Amino acid sequence: MRNSTTIVSVFLTAFFLANAGSSESVGVPGNIACAEDMPSSADWNQWRGPQRDGHSLSPSWPASLSEGFSLVWEKPLGPSYSGPVTSNNLVYTTETVDKKSERVTAFDIESGEVAWTVSWEGAMAVPFFAAANGDWIRATPACNGDALVVLGMRDVLVCLDAKTGNERWRVDFPKVIGSSLPAFGAVCSPLIDGENVYVQTGGPTVKVSLTDGSVRWQSLAGGDSMMSSGAFSSPIIGEVAGQRQLLVQTRSELCGVDLQTGESLWRQPVEAFRGMNILTPTLIGNKIFTAAHSGRSQLFEVTHDDEDGWRVDELWNQKTQGYMSSPVVIKDQIYLHAKNQRFTSFDIASGHIRWTSKPFGKYCSMIVNDDQILALDSSGALNLIAHDEKSLRILDSADVAEDAWAHLAIAGDRLFVRDLAALKVFRFKKSLGE
Template sequence: MKILPVLILLFAFVGSVVAQDWPDWRGTNRDAIWKSENIIEKFESDTIAIKWRVPINPGYSGPTVANGKVYLSDRIEKPVSQERVLCFDETSGKMLWEFTYDCEYSGIGYPAGPRASVVIHENRAYALGSMGNLFCFDAEKGSVIWEKNLNKAYEINMPIWGIASTPLIVKNKLIVHVSGNNNAGIVAFDKNTGNEIWRNLNDRAGYSAPILIEKNGKQVVVNWTEHSLSGLNPETGEVYWRFPWQTGSGMSIATPVLSDDHIFVSAFYSGSLLIKLGNDYTTAEKVWQREGESERKTDALHCVMNTPIILGKYIYGVDSYGELRCLDFNTGDRIWEDQTAVKRARWANIHFVQHQENIWMFNEQGELLITQLSPKGFNEISRAFLIAPTRKQLGRGVCWSHPAFANQHIFIRNDNELVCASLKK
């Protein structure tokens, strides 16, 4: 009679190890680490079988997955311009709820649709649109708990490609790159009420999502805007450290990467920057910064949307025309370059996700690759086609949205559909 509770606990533990939601931008900790077990080691054919697919409208927003549901945002252009927040059943793809609101795009280039991922936290869903419409929903029902028109409230200094940075939750706060006037570059809201708690920086927002780092009891929010890389106190907004750096065309897009008490960022026109953090992350100093002559004659690494990955003492990332590169962590010197992971093109993109010793890559041609990276070179284990590129995001046909890797499945969208495929062994 005493065995049953032990078995229940064992099954619960095993289930928690095998299953993993993807409730935020780049996963639970925004670090693109996928921990699900019993995953395939190579593809059986050159095309991945689709478990379910549902029609959607255009947008760049990558899906998120939590508590049996998949969340996404998209855009309707006619008869009036609107943005939508959508919720689907994770198992079947059935739409569970949708919320639509009028949203006329003004002054936004590449107007395919919303950029930021929907963040799920404590049964609430937080969605941010391209013009600065911020919502908090009941994640189960889709009812609005609170909403804010950030453009109206803060007079947004609109980035060229709209508001794109996925908000960050820290304790009771929702930290948003508002890009507002009057020192409202970054604003912290009460996640339960929407009331402002603090604001700081006159920076115009880039497109990079903030991350939370912590050491020796100190938490720091790392923000990469059009004008600087900074570390702020999440409780007060106080600036701990700040490196002024105006990126070309505001192309601060990739997420900052934390590795071995360092932060690394890279931009299309402006090259790369590595900083070293102090003992409690409230201080920082520049290690190296490198920039090439042009977008074609690059130095070190000039990323676009790709967020690099750091393994040991090496940095791996995708350069301005799709060149997969390996850099020496300490200097930025190039170790090798490979042109086979994605077709060469301006802004060619790959999203990296780490699963155990393998790096999964989703390239803009809609292909999923299982690979390994080392200073010796790029090792492609397996590659298969997953979803068709579409032309609404870019004329040549791309799929730029970030996939969600959740519960032994992958969820990815283009401008026409959201699909789910099993990656279970």
């Protein structure tokens, strides 16, 4: 039997790195609903990019990282697992400072100069048995070009003016809605949609006014214990069975939530080791993919009609176990960095495993453009991968960080890497095919 401290450590690592999801026929973004009033698609303005699915809308990438890829600037920073986001020719990143406060800084993308910086008391110490996994800010901010929203470790959502850093409002969820303070820090990356923000707190999923921070509804409260409260995942918005809705993965269920009322439209149990449902849901047409820690990979189809209402059917399940890395989709193929640290590709229609690679790092963030993947693993190795049905085909690799648990970001010809101790900005010097 596994040592209890080891089990808790695995549990906490997953919690910390949860953030550390397309036409149906081709498996590319199509029915993932872009948030209203978001900035240019060239911006990487939120968790996993413009559509929260890892797909980049930037120009084509170079065929070689060694020849068409260079470091422009880097800035030393305190630790963070938050992925960088971009807007208004600025890149925003977070850090925890001296284990006492949280800080957000906006850098000019071209020069690396500081446009503004703001901080607040908000750090928290995690239990001693989790110290090796860090006690710094984790959630990736979201920006609509005007407002930047940041969820801190203590489950406090702060709204800043994106251009000046001036604070507009803040919501302390444990105080405002009476939810429990997440024992190991808040992890959900907020989602801006029009005049609203959606976030999974240490208690329920909530809808908050972007104008003044008022809570408009609460849903899917969950339990009160360490094994049932809070969230490891981050929501997306998409059109499913003809209705635009919030897709939420709780500790035990995959759910569709009405955006206006917070009512649960449908709920599907997903079994996982100690409730570690971590991945961001992957929407493919009316189908939703997820893979649970120590569970199974599953594809569900959601339908709706006037007579029977909402219905969820499991189309297939297979043995591949997810962990912390959310998958990406190219054409009819799902790419997943699994719990066993191997890349696995499987067919969307059948769930058949097409290939499995050798082991890589414990965590991997992936960005897709056309038929290529940029994959950054936790060791700091960046791999340029070609879409291939038969094997993992790595076109080129580069070492870009020493400790990389934050998600990659890309905007135009710039690639942003958040090392645990720095923000690094790289430039693609050549487009694919030149």
